[in-house]
Structure formats: structure tokens, C-alpha cells
Amino acid sequence: MRGVTSGHRAPSGRRAIGLDIGGTNIRGAVVADDGTLLAEVSERTPETSDGTTMTKILLGITQQLHAQHPEVVAVGVGAAGIVEWPAGLIRWAPNNSYRDWQVRAELEEATGLPATVDNDANVAALAEARLGRDRYSEMVFLTVGTGVGGGLVLGGVIYRGPSGRGGELGHIIVAPDGPRCGCGNRGCLEAVASGTALTRMGREAAAAEPAGVIARLGREEEDGVVTGHTVTRATELGDPTALDLFTRLGRWLGIGIASLANIFEIEAVVIGGGLVATGDLLLDPARAAYREHAYATEARPVVPVRVGTFGTDAGVVGAGLLGLEHAEDRRVHAVPPERATR
Amino acid sequence: MRGVTSGHRAPSGRRAIGLDIGGTNIRGAVVADDGTLLAEVSERTPETSDGTTMTKILLGITQQLHAQHPEVVAVGVGAAGIVEWPAGLIRWAPNNSYRDWQVRAELEEATGLPATVDNDANVAALAEARLGRDRYSEMVFLTVGTGVGGGLVLGGVIYRGPSGRGGELGHIIVAPDGPRCGCGNRGCLEAVASGTALTRMGREAAAAEPAGVIARLGREEEDGVVTGHTVTRATELGDPTALDLFTRLGRWLGIGIASLANIFEIEAVVIGGGLVATGDLLLDPARAAYREHAYATEARPVVPVRVGTFGTDAGVVGAGLLGLEHAEDRRVHAVPPERATR
Numbered sequence A, B: 001m002r003g004v005t006s007g008h009r010a011p012s013g014r015r016a017i018g019l020d021i022g023g024t025n026i027r028g029a030v031v032a033d034d035g036t037l038l039a040e041v042s043e044r045t046p047e048t049s050d051g052t053t054m055t056k057i058l059l060g061i062t063q064q065l066h067a068q069h070p071e072v073v074a075v076g077v078g079a080a081g082i083v084e085w086p087a088g089l090i091r092w093a094p095n096n097s098y099r100d101w102q103v104r105a106e107l108e109e110a111t112g113l114p115a116t117v118d119n120d121a122n123v124a125a126l127a128e129a130r131l132g133r134d135r136y137s138e139m140v141f142l143t144v145g146t147g148v149g150g151g152l153v154l155g156g157v158i159y160r161g162p163s164g165r166g167g168e169l170g171h172i173i174v175a176p177d178g179p180r181c182g183c184g185n186r187g188c189l190e191a192v193a194s195g196t197a198l199t200r201m202g203r204e205a206a207a208a209e210p211a212g213v214i215a216r217l218g219r220e221e222e223d224g225v226v227t228g229h230t231v232t233r234a235t236e237l238g239d240p241t242a243l244d245l246f247t248r249l250g251r252w253l254g255i256g257i258a259s260l261a262n263i264f265e266i267e268a269v270v271i272g273g274g275l276v277a278t279g280d281l282l283l284d285p286a287r288a289a290y291r292e293h294a295y296a297t298e299a300r301p302v303v304p305v306r307v308g309t310f311g312t313d314a315g316v317v318g319a320g321l322l323g324l325e326h327a328e329d330r331r332v333h334a335v336p337p338e339r340a341t342r
Helices: A051-068 A103-111 A120-131 A195-208 A213-221 A228-236 A240-263 A274-278 A280-293 A311-334 B051-068 B103-111 B120-131 B195-208 B213-221 B228-236 B240-263 B274-278 B280-293 B311-334
Strands: A015-021 A025-032 A037-044 A075-079 A082-084 A089-092 A115-119 A139-144 A148-154 A268-272 A305-307 B015-021 B025-032 B037-044 B075-079 B082-084 B089-092 B115-119 B139-144 B148-154 B268-272 B305-307
Touching: A015 A051, A015 A120, A015 A311, A025 A051, A025 A311, A037 A051, A037 A311, A051 A103, A075 A103, A075 A120, A075 A311, A082 A115, A089 A103, A103 A115, A115 A120, A115 A311, A120 A139, A120 A148, A120 A268, A120 A311, A139 A240, A139 A274, A195 A213, A195 A228, A195 A240, A195 A274, A213 A228, A213 A240, A228 A240, A228 A274, A240 A268, A240 A280, A268 A280, A268 A311, A274 A280, A274 A311, A280 A305, B015 B051, B015 B120, B015 B311, B025 B051, B025 B311, B037 B051, B037 B311, B051 B103, B075 B103, B075 B120, B075 B311, B082 B115, B089 B103, B103 B115, B115 B120, B115 B311, B120 B139, B120 B148, B120 B268, B120 B311, B139 B240, B139 B274, B195 B213, B195 B228, B195 B240, B195 B274, B213 B228, B213 B240, B228 B240, B228 B274, B240 B268, B240 B280, B268 B280, B268 B311, B274 B280, B274 B311, B280 B305
Parallel strands: A015 A075, A075 A115, A139 A268, A268 A305, B015 B075, B075 B115, B139 B268, B268 B305
Antiparallel strands: A015 A025, A025 A037, A082 A089, A139 A148, B015 B025, B025 B037, B082 B089, B139 B148
């Protein structure tokens, strides 16, 4: 456990505990309603990420934060995978072994606080749409990291579909005869425009050019293994092969963006996730490919493609915000009928 | 003008005039609220399909139907292209020359009836969702004809985006390096899964096999020109080349369906348009490709892909229904303020 750190300012307003459950880390924070993080805890996701093991970790983090900040009014969770809405039951996740995990019920029972659970990219989209530098009521959000997650904001609210199974933007098909995705299918956006795709492309490049910069960095700096990070490092050295890989990756991202921007009438596309730290290296070719494939530009604007405001904090900020937004709904339901009319 | 025909039964309930403006024909009908057509008029879309010419034709059709059925309470229009919602201003269409055409204002002024104007695929989707054999509140509708149109029903209502520019499902990118689309871009669903795509593939096949069935039918039955219809005819003769073209066309359609079904949580995909008359020839390979590319089938169902109920009437039925649904909204707005509170 990384330990508890304190935020730099303490605004007024309501606060919630936000929990961000990823394939690599589980992060918890006390989140103010303006998005400020007041305290933080982080832990590695265990190898055996079944529901029982995960609940123990979540409760440990939650109790630690709750003890520090007894004023919190709710818990919000963003989790990788398919989350049944509004039940807060995580059905399935591609990179975690939990299945049919009753997260909301377990958190509410243990903490006595109203809890709300959603997909991790949905909560990150919520943070960006509500509290980002620019606020949007119509937005496509893509998080480009190990995979590609998606969140849709339509008419000011997250689109989830009736039971939370909607909004899987990383699994639109952009290269039907292309590489296999982590989900098992072929040619998903995630299969060609993610950190995993960059790793695959980097390894292919290293095998094709054993004397090249990517292969050398892999041997010298990365314990002999080429990853997406190796490719990013190689671009910093100006390696043309690595720069070309980013152009290809960004082009795929832009093709996915074009499909989504042609379907939805949006104000902007916001990109989060680890890979967006490379900035225009990824986004310039993405913007170019989107413009190339944008429909009916005589009558439909090509919208900005922007880097998100919250970086890798978007998940935990959005989780807290989700908890706050739905604490009210939950409290209304919790009022006994005889008091509900007062 | 094909003349006015009478419907076979006259149900009770409210009625509207529905107008379906396509690249080839303009159809008008008196539509009952159960979808029955009580009278019909049809006219060819003129070569010079500018707003002034088109308004004259629309008013001619509308007056003829209104005289026959003075009880109609509204006009509804479905038109190819980008329709500004709720203004009823057609901004742009790929296959008609009208631009910034004030359809709603012109119809209301001329008829004195409240008018509502929407994209043609949106109104067809409305007809299928509300009045089809199966009713849906979450549905993807694709119309496969000369092009590929799309309509989205989410939470029981048509998704249009804030100003009607949303829902362009035919222009998601499925083959980024594929053929050029009518819209000018490369690799849209419409470019590989439409009647236009079938014509292109049929001509390529005829050029590659001049002694083949497709080339022969083109020479003997179709004035020397191979079209999508030639390919359909060749499948009826069991021609393996033509059957293979349908398998390829259907596969592309299924890849588009998979992308959309992965984004939205829907009950069904409904297919309309001229090409769906070929039934399972098109839909079986589409269903197979959708299943192959469906995301997370452990936790998300593969939904049925069904042929629409209304065939080529979906546009005109949906246009009438749209008029009826929104006549109420319009009437409320039309009430003078001093009467609005009574």
C-alpha cells in the first residue's frame, strides 16, 4: 500500500470516496465535489482478482479513507468490465478474474454509505465532462492505455443502455481482418490503437530491425523485453521507426474517432489514459485520420480532439463524483414511505 | 404522378400526411396512427432537386392528399440528408441538390398544419420501433438500399443529437483502406454494404468473368449494364459468383452491425431498404459476421437481426407517425400564452 497522502487544499462542499479498480492498480481517494483529491490510497490489483479477494482490498481502502474523512456522504466505484446498472454488480471483465461480483451491496453493507458502481471509462468520462477545463454535455471520451475504454456523454448524462451494457467504444470494429483483440475478437479499435497494440508493433519492429533503436533499448533498458514504453522512449531519441509506429497507432485511433463522431453529434472528443501523455505524437495523426473520414463536413463540424484534464486521476475523480451525484437518488429511495411526503 | 390509391381499411384514430423524400422518388400518404396507409401519391424526384422545385412537388402532393382527407391533423416528412432538428431545415444531402431548404416553414405556411421534418432513416426506424411486428425501445435500424441509412432508438426515442446531426450509422468506418463512398470518404459501411457496393462488385466480377452468368445477364437482360439487380438475378439462377458477392456484402453489413451492437445496448437490429428483399441471402452472412465480432458474449447477448415489417413503406409510415407524435408538441407551442394556463 502506497500510504495515505493529503491533498493540498480543502474546499468546502460535499465529499465522497472514489474507488478506481483497474487491471494493475486499485486506487481510492476522498473526492470533493469540485474534483479535488483530499486523501489517496493505492494498492496493486492481486493476481487472483476474484470478488472475495477484491472486496477485502476495497473495504480496507474505504475504511482507511472513511476514518480520515468521516464527513464523506457516499462511495463511488469505477471498475474495468461490464457493470450492471444500477445494480452495481460487475458481471465480467476482460483482464480481471472477478465474475458476478456484488460490489454495491457489499460496500453499502460494510460502510453504511450509499454506493454507486459503474464502468471505469464511464466515470472518467463523467469527470472530464463535468469538471474538466471545458465542460461538455455531448462528448465522446476514449481512454487509451493497456486497452481502449470508452464513455459517452449524451444530453449531459452518461449513456449506459438500460442495464449498463452499452458504451463499449473500444470494441467497434475498425480492422476486421486485423490483429486479435484481448477480448478474443479480431480488429477492435482496442486491438490496433492501445498500449497493447504499441507493444505488439514495437516487438515486430525490433524483430525486423535487430540493430535498430527499439531493439537496442529493449535489450539495454527494459530487461530484454520491448514494450510500448520502449517505443515511446525511442521516439524521444528521434527514432524514425518508433515515430512511424506512433503515426500508425494514431491513425487507427483517428479512424475510430471518425466512426464515433459520425454517429454522435458531439462538441468534442476527449482522450485520456496513459498513452495520451505522448500528446501530439499520438493525437496529430489521430486528428488527421478523423478529418479524412469525417462525414459531410459541409454540414457537420469536425470537432476538437483534446487531451483530458485529469490524466490518470480521471477514474478516481469520476468515481467520487458518481458517488456524489447518485447519493441523492439513493437517499430518496432509502427514506421510509411515511416520511417521503413530508 | 402514379395517382391516388385508396387503402383497404379505414381505422379510427388520428391521421397525418407522411412524405418520404428520396433520391429517386417522393412519396406521400395519408397515414393512420396504427400505420395503415389510407391514400397514396408518388412522383419521381426531378433531376434538379433544388428547394424551390421540391417545395412545389411536396405542396402538390400534400394538397391532393389533404383534399381527400381533410381530417388530417399534421404533416410529417422524412428526407435523405442532414435535417436540422427541430427546425425542419434540410441542410445538405449527398444525392439531392437541395441545400438549406426550409421544409417545415414552407409546409406549415402552405397547409396550416403543424409539420415535423426528420431524416428518412430516422422516420423509418420510428415506424419499425413503434408499429412493427415486434416493438422496441432500444434498437439499431439500418436501411440497405442505394446507400446505407441508419436510425437509432434509445430509451424509446429517436437519437438525433441536439440539432439532428447525429445517427449517421451508414458512415461508420469499417474498411479504412477500402473503396470510396458516395460521401467522398473511404471505407464507410455504405461504401461496402449497399446496393451501390453490390453494383461495383458485380461489374468487377463481370469484367473478371466475361463468360460468367453476371456478365451474360447484364448483356441479355439489363441493356448491357450490370447493376446490383443483375447480381440478385444471378443468385436466383444459383450462380456461385453472385452468391459469393452476397456473402461478402452481408459480411460487411455484419461487421457494421457488430460495431453498433457493441456500442449500444439494444434489443434487436432491424434491417429495411430494397436489398433486404433478398432476405437470408444478405442476412445470414451478416448474422455470422456480427456473431464473430460481438463483444463479451459471456455478459452481453447477441441480439436478433430481423427484416423490418414495413419494407419500402417504412419511410412514409414513419413520416406520418412523426407528424402525429409531434403535432401535440407543436400545438402546445401554438397556443397563445393567455390560453395556455386554462
